[in-house]
Structure formats: structure tokens, C-alpha cells
Amino acid sequence: MSSAREEILGRIRSTQTGSAATVSVAPAPVTEPMETEAMLDLFVENMRDYRAIVREVSVDDIAAAVDAVLAEHGCHTVVVPPDLPPEVAPTSIETTVDDDLSATALDDIAAVVTTSSVGIAVTGTIVLDHCAGQARRALSLVPDVHICVVHADQVVTSVPEAITRLRASVEAGRPLTWISGPSATSDIELNRVEGVHGPRNLEVILVR
Amino acid sequence: MSAPLAKTTPTFVGMPKFPAMAKDALANTQQRRNLLHATHTIRAKRASVVEEVPQWEALRLNGADVKDEVLANLDSYLLQFEEKLTERGATVHWARDAEEANRIVLDLVRAEGVDEVVKVKSMATQEIELNEALEAAGIHAWETDLAELIIQLGHDRPSHILVPAIHRGRAEIRQIFRQEMGKVGRPAPEDMTDAPRELAEAARLHLREKFLRAKVAISGANFAIADTGTLVVLESEGNGRMCLTLPETLISVVGIEKVLPTWEDLGTFMQLLPRSSTGERMNPYTTMWTGPAEGDGPQNVHVVLIDNGRTRVLADEVGRQTLRCIRCSACLNVCPVYERVGGHAYGSVYPGPIGAVLTPQLRGTSSAIDQSLPYASSLCGACFEVCPVRIDIPRLLVKLRTQVVDEHRGHNSVESRTMQAAAWMFADSRRLAKAQKASTLGGKLLGRRTALGALPWPASSWSSARDVPVPPKETFRQWWDRTGGGQA
């Protein structure tokens, strides 16, 4: 098995010349961080542009907002990760706490509530690193309504800023899920259609 | 030690050259309408989201340089990537060519005792024709990307890197779903119309049962980060997340050129790729994983690193920039040739401008189709302008044309004889002046006519649809000599 490895590495080394090894790299451009309120407004605007439903609430009203979303979608079942912060948990209907549920079991549940790790304003993206209330990946994937709570201080302006914040998660071996709007496809005549395999409803609760 | 070329996979062996394929494609008016609509839609979307980024050119420069730096030090980055992944509990395999890669994947699938796998759209697995290899061994490989599903159910070939079914319209897609879905799983709903939303819903229902029972998934990767051992897959529908999350075993087939040095380098590429590719600020979903994650997703994680002709491309100092390609397909969408003939004429899973330079480098230029690919361009340069990693495709096309001509020196074709005669004439201005005398004589004989109609071969390739200009009665040079540069 190692022979393929050695042979490929050998082929690569035979292409290397002294000059090639010293490529000077033009620096990546830096986006100046925006002022907080403008940045949060842009974050909301961009998420909405890609058909996420966004509610902006204060810290005391998170659970009420979660309940309102569940009611709006007529959800009778909701799953949450075991470590979901209590102020985020729904109160209106009984919640299923994830106990390594099978994919099939998750498929029978209408909604999921998670927190998130980072928000990116210029792209309208939410990043989950799947610890502390963000659930394992299957939870935010299989149910059709994903209610995601984002705190204002988690939002950054640009993609590189988000990347910087996420290094520790990656070094800890945690997977990441970047979400920009609900599931969508443009495979039919290049027209964007929301809703294929992932949650067809992305409900963001921005705490600001 | 010269690295071997990639073999032409069975699907494309013996394919006619590009002009013949293009002629057929041009006659397919339904396909031309579909392509025109689709390419112009995505072109406009790309342009508007690129416009939003003031430092776009600086991003392109950084992206190109990062890739060049990787290619210059590929061995050490691959080793670092392997070490990190291994540390994280994943298994890394290396494959010299398609056959070896397919054998590795097949063995891994067999070890799980399954007869089906779910697949995330991947150019690398298309390149090695993995699905065909799995099918031959009795293992069903279910494509889960909507466009790939359309292709697979329609027994068709992909014609675009990002949107493989770009040549199909909604009515055709409805037809395929109605006819084929029931044969391999849940049938399409009886009352399904050709509304994209309903077609997408049918795909959701059809594939969900496959996702929920799948034990093994196969993916590619958009990026592989050396300093963290992270793999990255960008997608839109959630089929990627399903495959990358629900099964117990995940096998990712990754070209050796996909590696990026550091986690921070991803910042540039997560800006360049979505805007260039789908014309979005960000694609709906991206999954990043660093080996198996405890209690979350596949616990049995494999990565197969493939060469398959890439080290051969690497060996050419100019040609190696082709390996910067991040498969965004922006060059296809702006190409006036691709827009009219579609992807099938390119005789490879890599169509369009990038295909016209990548395929002849991976496979060499010994076959009719591969020799014709570098000529499948008017050299208009629109591709280079949009390429997020600044691959100078026109320059590479010219370089490959030179390779084709060099390989045929001594064959004494009509073209080469004509070129050599012309070059001899241009070598000396007196010879040119003499030839011009014959031309102006022709002009004089033709009298007042200003254009000619149809001419015999070989001029017919011009004149069948275009008038031929009549030569003037006096060339510029003759005028200059006669009038002393117009001063006389």
C-alpha cells in the first residue's frame, strides 16, 4: 500500500526545482470590521435575502420566540440537544431530548432548536461547531424546521474573521456546518428553489 | 522519472473530435435554448455578487498564489495532511491512477458488507468512473445531488461541472423522474408537474429513504487543509450533509491538488468559490470535518488521495497552473463556445474552457478528441477574466496547440504545408510583395465585385455561410511605394 504513496511523492519531488519552492504569496485582503449595529443589520438583510426567517429579540424573549415559531409551523414535535441552554428551550410543547436518536426517529420529528457558534454578516451565514447547545449534526439536518439562536456578539463582519474564530473548534476535532439560508437547489434551469434535503425552513432568532 | 498520463476511461474512448460533436450539439435546438437560458442566468448572478466585493482582484491574486505555493511544495503539504488526519483517527490511502483508486474504494465498501452507497457529487469520482466500477461489482452507487440524480436516472452524461443536467429543461426532467424513479426506489408522485418545486420535492422523497438506510457514503472534497487535517464540502441541497453525517462509513476521494496549507487560507477560498460558482454570497451548506467526531457522524473515516495524471501536469511549469482549478465552472458559464455546444462535445467529465486545457494535460494528446480540444476556443479570454484563481486558459490553449503541432511534425498535412509555405513567404518582405502582386491581380480581374460567394474546399469552411472579401487592386505597400507614403 505504501508503494503508491512513495511513488506519488517521488513523482511530485521529481517536478520540484529550487525556484518553484519559493513562491511569494500576495497577502489575503483584509475586510475592515463594520460598526456593530450596521453589521447586524447587514447580517439580517443577507440572511433574509436567502430566505431565512429572522426574528430579532432581547435575551428575555428567546423562549417566547421559539414557541411562536413552533406554533407558526404547526409543529407538535421538537427535538433539542441535552445541553441546550434553558433560556432557549421551548415551553409550549413537550420536547424530545436527543438521546442518540436514530435518523429514522429524527425523521418523525418536526423541528429542532439549536444555538450556534459564529454568524457572518457579509454572507448571511451561520456556523455551528456542534458543541454547547448546537447538537450533533443529524439534529439540525433531518427535521424540517431548524430554529437557530444566534447571539449578537457571535456575529462577525467577514469570512476570514469567522475562520479565525473557528480555528479552536477545528483543532479540537469538531465538525463544522455552515448554513446560509434553507436547503436550496438551482439544478433545474438555474432557478433557485428552496427546500430539497436539508431543513426547508431556517428560522433564525437573533438576540440583540 | 516521468509520471504517467491518466487513461481515457471507457465512456470516452474513440470519441470523435470536437468540431463533429459540436455540429451535432448545435443542431439540438432544445438543448441550445436550455443552455442559453442557464448560462446567462448564472453569468448575471456571478457578476452581481462579485461586484459586491471591492477586493475581488486581491482575493484572486491571493488564491492563485496560495495554490502555486501548494503545488511547489505539494509533497510536504500532503504528508502534513496525512499526519494530521491519521492523528485524528482517519485512514489515508494513496492511489496512482483510476484503477487503483476504484479498487481501494471497492475493498472498503465490501468490508462493510453493503450492496449500496450514497454519493455526494464529486468530480474526482466521475473522473475515475467509480460508479461504473462499483456497479460492475454489484454495488449500487446512488447519486444524491439533484442534477446528478437527473443524469443517473436519465442514463445520461454530465455536461457541466456544477450543474451536470444544465442541458435539460424542466419538462424533460419531469419525464425522466416519472419514467425512472420507480425502477430504483420510491416513484415520483402521480400528480407531479414540471414546476421546479415539485420536481425537487419528488427528489426529496425519493432519496430520503436511501439516506436513512445508507451505511456507507462516498464524497469528494473541495478543499483539504494540511495544518488541521480538515476536509471541506460545499453544497446547496443538504444531500451532502445527509451523506457526510448519517452513514457509519465515509470514503472521500480527493485529488492531490486539493490541499491548502493552513486553515486561514480557507478564508480566501470560501469567498472565491461560492461567488464564482453558484453566484451566491455563500452556498446554503458547507460541511467541514477533521477525522471522525466523537458521537457525531461517521466513525469510520477514509480519505483516498488520487494522482491519476496530476503529477504529469505538475511537471510542466506553465501547465501546472491548471491544477489551481477549484472546479467552480465560472469559465464554462461565460464561454461563448460552451454556451452554444454544451458539455458533451468535450469528451470528458471536464467540459468547457477548463476541460479543454485540463483533459489534454491529464490524458495527453494522442486521441482525435484530445487533439481537437485545445482548438475548441476562439481565444476570446472571457474564461481567464472570471477565473477565481487566475488560470490563464487562453495561454494554456495556445501552449497545448503547440504541443499538438509539435507531435505531428513530419506528418506533412495540408495544414502544415500551408503554414510552412506562408511562413516562408513572410520571412522576407520581398517574397510577401511578390505574393501580394498575385493577390492584387486577382482583385483587378474581379473588377467591381466587393465580395465572393461560395468557394470550393478548403475555402468552403469559410464561405459556406460568410462572403469572402475580394482583394484590393493595390496593397498598402504598393500604395506607399507609388505615392511616397502619400506625400507625392
Added chain:
Amino acid sequence: MRVALFATCFNDTMWPETPKATVRLLRRLGVDVEFPSKQTCCGQMFTNTGYADEAIPLARKFVDVFEGYDAVVSVSGSCTGSVREQYADLAARSGDAALADGVAKVAPKTYELSEFLVDVLGVTDVGAYFPHRVTYHPTCHSLRMLKVGDKPLQLLRQVRGIDLVELPAADECCGFGGTFAMKNADVSVAMGSDKVRRIRDTEAEVVVAGDNSCLAHIGGLLGRLRSGVRTLHLAEILASTDGDVL
């Protein structure tokens, strides 16, 4: 400033009115342009078809003929592009250091007409008069290889009497592409037909460009359609004056 005209083999032989117009225009602007008679062809057709070995002696000849001038003005965007952007690759292939040196000297001072007028002479109003409805097609090599931008349009906008109309999707290739027009004639004609349809939709009397090769293709299609739309090189419109309208 010693200025040489590079007439290009194609214009010299087939479209002499274009270099003649260029001479008239430059003289009017006070430039005493010379025509070095030993010039022939830049080799672009050979280079772009893959015949690099045939192109190398022509590159060497170009350098020899034009090395002594302060500026070389060419009436073809694509030939200028070949000198500026492709000669270095040819020199590298030849392994001839003297050629590489010569290219490095001559290439940067080789200009397409609109570049020479706007960048070197610093004029946009050349005193032209042309009372016709005109649409401008920016050829690919002018636009994307030389990056002439809107310089030809700056010049055209100053022409008195002109009715300049915008060509939709102007920056899309006309389908000429040198030997592409023959090797892939079907695709070339398909591209050209779309270009011609958009030209006719503007109801222009004249389509203008900086490359007679592209115009021969466009004009060939227009002629076959008996459209009545004329093709003219930029130089000919800019050279035209009140007393001498084309």
C-alpha cells in the same frame, strides 16, 4: 519621437484603406509616421494555431524591424496582443537570449491605435467628422488581452456628426478567433450570427471595430444576409473629416 506604422500583413494585403487612414490621421495629428518596408507579419496566426517554430523567425524579424523606433502603432488589436503578450513565450521557447531582450524592449512600446492616441498622444478629439449611425464592437484581444477599455469609445464620442449607439452584449466574442473560424466553422458561424443579429437590432449603418479580421467575419455574415450594414475600422472613421467623409 520616431513612430513606425505596423500595417500587419492582413491589412496591408486585404484592407489597405485602414493603414492609409491611419497614416492620414497620424499626420493630421502631427505625427510623422514611417512605414519600415521590411515588415511582414507578426506571426499571430502561426502562434495561435500551434506553429510556434514558424512564428519565432517572424518575432525575430519584428524585433529587428521595429527596435529602433520610440513607438510602434498597429491597426490590429490582436496583432498588438500577440507582440505584447505572446512574444515572451516564443522567445523563451527559442532559447535565444538576444530575442528575449529584444522582445522586452519592443513589446511595451507597441500600441494598438486607440492606445497610442489616448495614452501616448493624449488626445480623444482627433477632429473627425462622420455623420452616420454607428455601433462599436470591442474585439476580444483589444478588450481582454490589451485592456484598451473604453478608449475607442472615448475617441468615437468626440467624432462630430456621429450617432453612436450601444451594441448589446458588446463584449461577447464575434466567433472569428483566427483559424477557429475554419477549424470550428459551425460554432464560429453560430457565434457570429448572434453578433450580427444584435448589430442589426441597433439599426446602425456601420459597425466599427479595431480589428479588420473580426470585421471580415462579421462583414462576411452581414454581406451574405444582404443586410446593408457596412464594416469599418476605427482608423477610417477617425481619419474621416468634413471634406473627406467615408
